[in-house]
Amino acid sequence: MLQKTHSAAGLVAAELVIVYHGGSFWSWEAAGALLLGCLAGPLADVDKQGSTMAKLLFPVSALLRLLNVRHRTMTHSIVFILTLMVLSLPLSPLYHAVFIAAYLSHPLIDLFNEQGVHLFWPLKARVRLLPKFLAVDTGSTSETVFRWMLLAVGIWLPVSAIGFPRLF
16 A cells, blocks of 8 residues: 555544544644654555655664565564554553554555565464455555545544534
8 A cells, every 4th residue: 555545544543543532633632643643654664665654764764674674574563563552652642542553554454455464473474354356456546445435534533523513
């Protein structure tokens, strides 16, 4: 999946956490949480040379390259996610939940990709949820449709949380 799809998934994950926590979308804390979601969503692609995250976090990307970490392996694994959960504990409860939910959205939607992910890294097995003929190829029309569906949910969640006054 492309970075913009992962950002949209991270945004939706952040919105879901805000709704779950009963927070308002009209606060600076919510704005920070939404930004964090948009950034944490594509973060797992720091292992992909040339990706936006690899460019933004060049030292981390360079270290992963030196360690010979391949794309959709370690940074997409349960072991890495559990490590991030522990390392991000100093964040506020809302930001911790948003960071983990948005980061989790990345390997989750990559499971719909033809290549799948090394979810149980360091084991070599790749996991994917769909057979190849139904899988969502990176940059394909089906990914664009999926991204627009995510964005529609991303618009609907805050609007439905606000509610509208009855006119009659």
